[in-house]
Amino acid sequence: xxxxxxxxxxxxxxxxxxxxxxxxxxxxxxxxxxxxxxxxxxxxxxxxxxxxxxxxxxxxxxxxxxxxxxxxxxxxxxxxxxxxxxxxxxxxxxxxxxxxxxxxxxxxxxxxxxxxxxxxxxxxxxxxxxxxxxxxxxxxxxxxxxxxxxxxxxxxxxxxxxxxxxxxxxxxxxxxxxxxxxxxxxxxxxxxxxxxxxxxxxxxxxxxxxxxxxxxxxxxxxxxxxxxxxxxxxxxxxxxxxxxxxxxxxxxxxxxxxxxxxxxxxxxxxxxxxxxxxxxxx
Amino acid sequence: xxxxxxxxxxxxxxxxxxxxxxxxxxxxxxxxxxxxxxxxxxxxxxxxxxxxxxxxxxxxxxxxxxxxxxxxxxxxxxxxxxxxxxxxxxxxxxxxxxxxxxxxxxxxxxxxxxxxxxxxxxxxxxxxxxxxxxxxxxxxxxxxxxxxxxxxxxxxxxxxxxxxxxxxxxxxxxxxxxxxxxxxxxxxxxxxxxxxxxxxxxxxxxxxxxxxxxxxxxxxxxxxxxxxxxxxxxxxxxxxxxxxxxxxxxxxxxxxxxxxxxxxxxxxxxxxxxxxxxxxxxxxxxxxxxxxxxxxxxxxxxxxxxxxxxxxxxxxxxxxxxxxxxxxxxxxxxxxxxxxxxxxxxxxxxxxxxxxxxxxxxxxxxxxxxxxxxx
Numbered sequence: 199x200x201x202x203x204x205x206x207x208x209x210x211x212x213x214x215x216x217x218x219x220x221x222x223x224x225x226x227x228x229x230x231x232x233x234x235x236x237x238x239x240x241x242x243x244x245x246x247x248x249x250x251x252x253x254x255x256x257x258x259x260x261x262x263x264x265x266x267x268x269x270x271x272x273x274x275x276x277x278x279x280x281x282x283x284x285x286x287x288x289x290x291x292x293x294x295x296x297x298x299x300x301x302x303x304x305x306x307x308x309x310x311x312x313x314x315x316x317x318x319x320x321x322x323x324x325x326x327x328x329x330x331x332x333x334x335x336x337x338x339x340x341x342x343x344x345x346x347x348x349x350x351x352x353x354x355x356x357x358x359x360x361x362x363x364x365x366x367x368x369x370x371x372x373x374x375x376x377x378x379x380x381x382x383x384x385x386x387x388x389x390x391x392x393x394x395x396x397x398x399x400x401x402x403x404x405x406x407x408x409x410x411x412x413x414x415x416x417x418x419x420x421x422x423x424x425x426x427x428x429x430x431x432x433x434x435x436x437x438x439x440x441x442x443x444x445x446x447x448x449x450x451x452x453x454x455x456x457x458x459x460x461x462x463x464x465x466x467x468x469x470x471x472x473x474x475x476x477x478x479x480x
Numbered sequence: 481x482x483x484x485x486x487x488x489x490x491x492x493x494x495x496x497x498x499x500x501x502x503x504x505x506x507x508x509x510x511x512x513x514x515x516x517x518x519x520x521x522x523x524x525x526x527x528x529x530x531x532x533x534x535x536x537x538x539x540x541x542x543x544x545x546x547x548x549x550x551x552x553x554x555x556x557x558x559x560x561x562x563x564x565x566x567x568x569x570x571x572x573x574x575x576x577x578x579x580x581x582x583x584x585x586x587x588x589x590x591x592x593x594x595x596x597x598x599x600x601x602x603x604x605x606x607x608x609x610x611x612x613x614x615x616x617x618x619x620x621x622x623x624x625x626x627x628x629x630x631x632x633x634x635x636x637x638x639x640x641x642x643x644x645x646x647x648x649x650x651x652x653x654x655x656x657x658x659x660x661x662x663x664x665x666x667x668x669x670x671x672x673x674x675x676x677x678x679x680x681x682x683x684x685x686x687x688x689x690x691x692x693x694x695x696x697x698x699x700x701x702x703x704x705x706x707x708x709x710x711x712x713x714x715x716x717x718x719x720x721x722x723x724x725x726x727x728x729x730x731x732x733x734x735x736x737x738x739x740x741x742x743x744x745x746x747x748x749x750x751x752x753x754x755x756x757x758x759x760x761x762x763x764x765x766x767x768x769x770x771x772x773x774x775x776x777x778x779x780x781x782x783x784x785x786x787x788x789x790x791x792x793x794x795x796x797x798x799x800x801x802x803x804x805x806x807x808x809x810x811x812x813x814x815x816x817x818x819x820x821x822x823x824x825x826x827x828x829x830x831x832x833x834x835x836x837x838x839x840x841x842x843x844x845x846x847x848x849x850x851x852x853x854x855x
Contacts (some may be wrong), residue, residue, distance in 0.1 A: 246702060248854060268706075276702055282695040284495075286502035298491040299703040303482035 199224050199259060199347050199378040200245065206253035206404075207240050214240040216402040217254070222380060222395075223344075227327060228374040229393035229410075230382045235474050237402040238382045242349050245380070246276045259346060272300070275340035279351040281332040285325040289316055290337050292324060293342060300343035310338040315364065329356040336364065347378045366392050386468035396467075398474050405474045410467050417470040421463040424448060427457040436463075486590050488705045492713040499687060500721075506686060509678045510725050511752070517671050520664075536546040537563035538583035538621045543570040546589055548602065551632050557624040571605050574645050581614060582609025582707070583617045584645065585625050600627070601637040607645040665815035666731045669808045673750065675729055679762075680754035681775055683760040688714060688762045689771035707853040711845070722751040734805040734815055743814055750807040753837040759844035763852030804839065806833035 200222040207215040217235045223229045243249045245256065247267045256263040262432045283292050293307045314334040323419045324332060333356055340348055340409050353369065354362045357447070370392050373379045383389060389396055390410045397407040420439035425432060437444040451457050500506060538560055542549050545566060556562055558788045569575055570586045577584060588603040608618035622640075629638060651769045669704070691697045701707045730738050737743045757778060765771035782804050788795040810829040812823055 248701075250700060271702060272704060274702070276699070278699070279696060280695065282699050284499065284696065286499065291498070295491065295495055296703060299483070299488060299700070299705050301704070303485065 200228075200287060200380065201257040202241075202254070203254060203256075204254040205241070205244070205251055207237070207244055207249065214402055215244070215251075218402070218404050219254075220397050220404060220407050222347075222371040222378055224378055225373055225376045225396045227379045227392055228381065229389045229396040230380060230399070231384075231389065231396060231471060232382075232399040234400045236475075238399065239351070240380065240402075241399075242351060242380070243277070246274065246349060248270070257422065261274060264450050265366070271336070272343070272454065273345075273346045274349065275343065275345040275352055276349045277336050277340045279355065281336060281337060283324045283332060283339075286323060287321055288319040288321045288411070289327065289331075293339060296339050297342055299386055306342060308340055313368070314338045315361075319360060330358055330361050333357055334361065334365070339373070345377065348372070349382065350379060350381045350383075352383055354383070354385060362388075386466065386471055390467040398471060400475050413470045414465060414467060417467040419469070419473070420465065422448065423459075423461040423463065424451055424457065425459040427453045427458060428456065432458065483704050485709070489713055489716075492710060493717055496687070496717040498847060500683075506683055507679075509682070510675055512609040513671055513675045513678065513734065514725070514728055517668075517729050520667060520671065520731055536545070537581070538585070538617065539562035539577055539581050540564050540585045540587065540621075540625070541570050541575075541577070542587045543568055544588070547628065548589070548633060548636075549587070551664060552625065552628055555628050557621070560620055560624065562621070570756075571603060572609075573643070573654075577631065580671070582611065582614035582645065583607075583621055597638050599635060600633070601639065604638060604640045606640065608642070610644050625687065627748070633836045649681075656721040662816055665812045666808070668815050669811035671733070672726055672729050672747070672811060673804065673808055675725045675748050676747070676754055677721045677779065679725050680718050680751045681758040681778070682772070683721070684714065684718050684755055684758035685762055685771045685775045686768065689759070689765060689768040692762060692771075692853065693767045695855045698855055701853055708849065709849050710853065711759065718755050718758075719748070719751045723747060737814055740814065742810070742826070742830065746807055746810050746814070748832075748835065749833050749837045750803070753803040753807070753833075753840055756840040756844040758846050759852060760840075763844070763847040763850075766855070768771055801836065801837040803833050805829075806836070822827055 200220075201221050202221065205215055206213065217239065223377075230238055230241070240249070244251050245258065245263070246460040247264060247270070248266050259273050261267075261269040263270065269312055270426045284295070286400065287295070290311070292308060293310065294304055297304055297307055303424065308317070311320050314337060316331065316334055316338065319327065319331060324335065325337065333353070337350075349368070354365050357365060366388060367381055369381070373394070381389075381393065393410055395409055396413060406413070422439060424435045424437060426435075427433075435447075437448050439445055439448070448460075452460070508809060521846060529711065540549075540552065540562055542564065543566075549564065551681075552562075553564055565577075567586070571588045579837040586605045586607065588605075590601045590603055590778075606618050606622050608614045626638070626640070629636065686696075697707065700710055712764065726814055727738065729744065758775065761774045762771050763779065766773055785795050785802065786805070789799045790796075806829045810826060813826050813829070818826060
């Protein structure tokens with residue numbers, strides 16, 4: 199669905215994106231991660247036709263950017279991180295406007311209002327919506343024309359735990375139905391739970407790209423917390439199990455029967471992200 | 481997924497109407513200007529009535545009904561109606577004439593000179609109402625009176641002065657005389673231009689810059705409606721709104737001009753020019769606040785250039801390159817009545833106006849395409 203080769207985006211002398219290359223498959227839920235200022239939003243802006251690339255090649259659904267953007271437009275949707283509704287319009291009127299601009303029958307509005315639990319508030323002006331409701335309306339707006347590729351920028355920010363669950367299930371559903379989802383988020387739990395593949399970037403460069411499980415497997419650093427009795431005193435220690443020295447120390451503690459408690463530390467995706475991006479900024 | 485352009489334009493146009501409907505306060509300024517036009521019309525009619533009432537006779541007030549007065553009574557002004565009244569306290573500024581008139585000649589026969597065996601002397605004070613029309617009338621009265629006196633009594637000494645009537649309210653040099661056709665034409669043109677400014681510039685900036693700041697334009701640009709189409713719809717929307725407001729203004733101020741092609745040419749060109757300015761200001765500013773402030777500064781700039789152009793040649797030259805000057809001048813000429821002498825000048829105004837507006841709209845379109853719709 200998306201094919202990026204050596205993408206470069208410059209603002210004057212500053213390289214916001216520096217030689218990015220990756221691809222996103224059809225029906226894939228793709229996580230695009232990076233610390234603040236890594237170049238995520240710039241890349242999305244380029245993919246949604248707001249800014250032109252300085253170098254490299256970008257293809258969406260086989261159409262080249264920016265030359266054939268008019269072919270790409272009906273196939274994509276973008277859910278920004280900030281709400282940009284017509285505040286004086288009701289939720290339904292907002293959706294009606296976008297449905298009309300895509301030539302979509304208005305009865306489809308009801309489906310999405312229902313699905314995102316907005317039916318009750320559909321005739322209330324958006325000005326009076328909560329942040330979570332506005333976010334859900336943004337998602338409904340993006341999905342109304344059934345795009346083949348959706349860009350989500352922080353889709354679950356400001357949502358309560360019930361809505362987060364709802365939106366994550368929805369993202370998974372639309373990806374399973376064959377729509378590609380390009381997701382940026384700072385919620386690592388979300389990435390671990392729903393993303394098929396993840397790309398991590400920093401300083402405009404791609405650090406790594408893989409599935410969340412593979413990331414954890416490849417970059418996992420095994421630690422354990424040990425408590426043992428040392429001449430009547432309880433000592434706590436964290437041992438790195440990939441280091442021979444620490445491994446030996448653990449076996450000594452266990453064999454000498456001084457050990458009180460051993461806890462293996464769970465290595466999460468967040469740790470991988472911290473490790474990779476931390477190295478990039480070191 | 482294919483949608484006709486007509487459908488997209490219709491949808492965007494309807495969106496603009498709904499936005500305006502939900503913010504009726506935005507049109508309050510236009511309503512006030514139309515109210516001003518009504519008031520101007522009433523005031524003008526009142527002044528025209530006053531002008532007609534100035535068809536009342538001019539007064540010749542005298543202290544002595546002597547041979548000179550008899551001579552004047554016999555040789556009346558061919559056009560001006562002159563009424564003779566006896567006033568013993570003539571040449572006294574405390575004297576009030578009833579009914580109120582705006583053209584008086586007070587003739588005082590000074591007896592002392594004759595008693596001394598000198599030439600007879602007449603002291604004459606001409607008093608005017610202050611308005612341009614009354615000054616003109618008083619001037620006519622003075623010419624007739626002095627020439628009649630000179631024909632009959634060429635050996636008499638005449639001392640003459642001109643003063644405003646003590647009860648005159650208007651000051652000839654500073655105030656605006658709405659009874660004067662030229663002034664009325666200028667005020668009418670300014671009112672119509674101000675209406676267009678509010679609809680095409682202030683309202684455009686307010687609505688569009690808000691959409692830009694909130695990234696709504698970007699969201700709409702991702703649909704099948706391109707940024708270019710969004711701009712075209714906005715231009716049509718504000719143009720139609722401006723023409724509706726201008727039509728109401730014209731109907732109030734001068735309904736006859738509704739049937740002049742030239743008036744519509746000016747109104748359309750002026751609206752497009754103002755929309756172009758608004759588009760440029762919106763494109764150059766990221767927020768609604770800064771764009772609105774720039775719109776206000778633009779209005780101030782036009783005002784300052786117009787004011788300074790009366791005294792400084794540089795500003796006068798600068799004004800020639802401003803379409804606002806050509807709009808107001810051309811509209812004033814229309815309202816003032818076109819004569820053979822100013823046909824060429826009107827043509828020059830219309831041509832310059834059109835050229836400036838074409839250049840402005842091209843610049844604004846390019847700027848919009850490049851960065852105007854992007855947040």
